[in-house]
Amino acid sequence: MQTATPLFEAKDIARSFGGLLAVSELSFEIREREVLGLIGPNGAGKSTTFNLISGFYTPTRGRLFIDGADATGMSPERISRKGLVRTFQHGSLMRSMSVADNILIGTLGALPRAERAERVRETAGLFGLQGRLDEIAGILPHGLQRLVSIAIAFASRPRILCLDEPLTGLNQTEVAATLDVFERIRDEFGSSVLLVEHNMKAVMQVCDRIVVLHHGRMLATGTPDEIRRDPRVIEAYLGANHGH
Ligand SMILES: Nc1ncnc2c1ncn2[C@@H]1O[C@H](COP(=O)(O)OP(=O)(O)OP(=O)(O)O)[C@@H](O)[C@H]1O
Ligand SMILES: [Mg+2]
Structure with missing residues (x-):
């Protein structure tokens, strides 16, 4: 075969x-x-x-x-x-930005502007971050920060x-x-x-x-x-x- x-x-x-x-x-x-x-x-x-x-x-x-x-x-x-998209061992998030803006970064270059907000919402939902979109990434608990860095990488749907x-x-x-x-x-x-x-x-x-x-x-x-x-x-x- x-x-x-x-x-x-x-x-x-x-x-x-x-x-x-x-x-x-x-x-x-x-x-x-x-x-x-x-x-x-x-x-x-x-x-x-x-x-x-x-x-x-x-x-x-x-x-x-x-x-x-x-x-x-x-x-x-x-x-x-x-x-093929990767994450970094020590995370790749922007600490002073909100969770939503971090995930948005992952969509830049991958999606037309009009589709980005929906993609951010969908990605946040997948990672259980829908209630955290407005929070500042850098002050989230460690585990959630790791999820945000994976969410950024997956936002372009590699x-x-x-x-x-x-x-x-x-x-x-x-x-x-x-x-x-x-x-x-x-x-x-x-x-x-x-x-x-x-x-x-x-x-x-x-x-x-x-x-x-x-x-x-x-x-x-x-x-x-x-x-x-x-x-x-x-x-x-x-x-x-x-x-x-
Ligand atoms: N940039 C580099 N310059 C010189 N040697 C390197 C470099 N990167 C890795 N090495 C060497 O190559 C070998 C493999 O290293 P590597 O970091 O790929 O292992 P690893 O499986 O990721 O280990 P760990 O589980 O400790 O993260 C090691 O002997 C390491 O010292
Ligand atoms: Mg290693």
């Missing part, structure tokens, strides 16, 4: 920093309508991979494809216009939403609510989510597939059940004196 062209594909990518190979011989794809987890012990190359696929780093070798078209070396702006440790510092209730949003992004909007995350329980719960990195290479890939049982994965985590 002919398989569909993946939304995103990395083929044999590598990135070195001086003499250090942070990522090498890495190939994987992001499919339509999936939550894909990218995990691995500290220093495994997750953030480097994240920066490579979002255009913040250029691969030292290998190629990236979006919808089958070569996207290697494209700027982050071009990549986001092609539908086909792939890439999230760098979005669950850090969230309590159990907030984690559950955020995982729920990821499922709705997939099921109701048909987008895909790439999740770089240390919260293993959450990853196992929400991901359709997982890619495990170790020493910059792919150690394993599969469903949460396959990954959970994989002796190489267990060994890598135990051997790495994993601190999270």
Whole structure:
């Protein structure tokens, strides 16, 4: 059977920093309508991979494809216009602005002016922020600030939403609510989510597939059940004196 062209594909990518190979011989794809987890012990190359696929780093070798078209070396702006949008680990919100204005920023360039207000409302509703639109983002509780930064990124309705440790510092209730949003992004909007995350329980719960990195290479890939049982994965985590 002919398989569909993946939304995103990395083929044999590598990135070195001086003499250090942070990522090498890495190939994987992001499919339509999936939550894909990218995990691995500290220093495994997750953030480097994240920066490579979002255009913040250029691969030292290998190629990236979006919808089958070569996207290697494209700027982050071009990549986001092609539908792959990322968040930053330490949030990307404007602290002195309202929640509504923050989400509005995410729609600029993606939508005609007349459609933006409705998009802000719809996005706020998705993230449970409808009652907070007029509040100043910077004084919201930490968990809500994290939701606002994801809401900004999803306001343009990217086909792939890439999230760098979005669950850090969230309590159990907030984690559950955020995982729920990821499922709705997939099921109701048909987008895909790439999740770089240390919260293993959450990853196992929400991901359709997982890619495990170790020493910059792919150690394993599969469903949460396959990954959970994989002796190489267990060994890598135990051997790495994993601190999270
Ligand atoms: N800009 C850089 N310059 C030099 N070395 C780097 C740079 N970025 C990453 N590295 C190195 O590349 C390797 C992979 O780092 P990376 O940050 O991608 O790992 P990670 O999986 O995100 O780790 P963590 O779980 O701690 O966030 C590490 O050895 C790191 O020190
Ligand atoms: Mg990292």
